Amino acid sequence: xxxxxxxxxxxxxxxxxxxxxxxxxxxxxxxxxxxxxxxxxxxxxxxxxxxxxxxxxxxxxxxxxxxxxxxxxxxxxxxxxxxxxxxxxxxxxxxxxxxxxxxxxxxxxxxxxxxxxxxxxxxxxxxxxxxxxxxxxxxxxxxxxxxxxxxxxxxxxxxxxxxxxxxxxxxxxxxxxxxxxxxxxxxxxxxxxxxxxxxxxxxxxxxxxxxxxxxxxxxxxxxxxxxxxxxxxxxxxxxxxxxxxxxxxxxxxxxxxxxxxxxxxxxxxxxxxxxxxxxxxxxxxxxxxxxxxxxxxxxxxxxxxxxxxxxxxxxxxxxxxxxxxxxxxxxxxxxxxxxxxxxxxxxxxxxxxxxx
Numbered sequence: 001x002x003x004x005x006x007x008x009x010x011x012x013x014x015x016x017x018x019x020x021x022x023x024x025x026x027x028x029x030x031x032x033x034x035x036x037x038x039x040x041x042x043x044x045x046x047x048x049x050x051x052x053x054x055x056x057x058x059x060x061x062x063x064x065x066x067x068x069x070x071x072x073x074x075x076x077x078x079x080x081x082x083x084x085x086x087x088x089x090x091x092x093x094x095x096x097x098x099x100x101x102x103x104x105x106x107x108x109x110x111x112x113x114x115x116x117x118x119x120x121x122x123x124x125x126x127x128x129x130x131x132x133x134x135x136x137x138x139x140x141x142x143x144x145x146x147x148x149x150x151x152x153x154x155x156x157x158x159x160x161x162x163x164x165x166x167x168x169x170x171x172x173x174x175x176x177x178x179x180x181x182x183x184x185x186x187x188x189x190x191x192x193x194x195x196x197x198x199x200x201x202x203x204x205x206x207x208x209x210x211x212x213x214x215x216x217x218x219x220x221x222x223x224x225x226x227x228x229x230x231x232x233x234x235x236x237x238x239x240x241x242x243x244x245x246x247x248x249x250x251x252x253x254x255x256x257x258x259x260x261x262x263x264x265x266x267x268x269x270x271x272x273x274x275x276x277x278x279x280x281x282x283x284x285x286x287x288x289x290x291x292x293x294x295x296x297x298x299x300x301x302x303x304x305x306x307x308x309x310x311x312x313x314x315x316x317x318x319x320x321x322x323x324x325x326x327x328x329x330x331x332x333x334x335x336x337x338x339x340x341x342x343x344x345x346x347x348x349x350x351x352x353x354x355x356x
Contacts, residue, residue, distance in 0.1 A: 079111055083115060099128075110129065110145055147176070174200045178235050181193045
């Protein structure tokens with residue numbers, strides 16, 4: 001599973017006493033002085049408005065000006081800000097500082113585990129996440145991140161239980177469904193994994209957000225919704241690939257990359273699917289012309305000649321009229337459907353003259 005885009009990898013827990021969203025079973029944290037409590041509430045407000053730099057500067061000031069260094073909450077919020085800024089190593093330091101003061105801080109344990117996951121230390125993430133589940137058994141974030149860590153470690157049976165526990169808390173949570181699907185796929189049940197991926201997509205998409213919500217609300221939550229949809233599509237692509245459905249798998253890859261263009265796991269999968277998809281869907285027909293030359297021997301020159309012989313106008317870009325089919329599909333420049341319908345763009349004696 002791709003460490004950079006693992007299901008649940010962007011689920012940062014903001015649950016604090018300040019926001020009034022502490023899990024019912026979580027222990028009570030040390031009371032805060034009134035001035036520090038008001039200052040931290042302002043930090044949360046700034047962060048949720050998308051003013052992360054101001055929030056961080058205000059939180060750092062509270063560590064010294066209000067004596068916040070001896071309380072867990074300022075360290076915890078600095079960790080959340082670092083997590084939201086995609087700085088997991090820095091976030092880990094802040095969460096550990098918070099836990100040195102409040103060892104039973106459930107949100108810090110959850111986010112520490114998530115930060116360790118983001119840096120590829122899944123084994124180290126399991127212990128704090130197990131502790132967070134014990135302290136906050138009704139926390140969706142705790143169970144989802146624990147399932148992700150256990151999946152990374154190959155403990156599929158326990159990961160399946162953790163993900164299903166998350167589903168018992170929120171039955172249609174897309175991240176939990178995707179994790180169940182990942183475990184199912186790892187156990188060799190591709191058809192079931194594809195079906196679970198479809199459920200996750202259906203669960204996530206009604207709650208997709210526009211770009212404005214990233215500013216109006218907590219940025220990490222808005223981003224997590226987009227990632228939940230992308231991860232569900234990535235799971236579907238992987239399952240369809242196992243089921244030997246390369247064209248449908250490519251379509252699922254395209255949906256993932258619309259949401260996260262840099263999704264490394266899916267970009268690699270798309271490149272691997274290009275040739276089998278072409279073999280399955282781009283069947284040679286009478287009249288097709290394929291250009292095959294030795295490397296560095298005038299391929300572009302020959303493309304131009306063929307296009308001119310076929311009566312193409314001079315202003316038609318050669319890579320549009322005679323694309324490199326494998327590269328076009330592997331990079332997403334063309335879909336299989338576009339290659340098959342290339343005749344709709346320009347008139348020529350054959351629908352697909354000039355394919356390389």
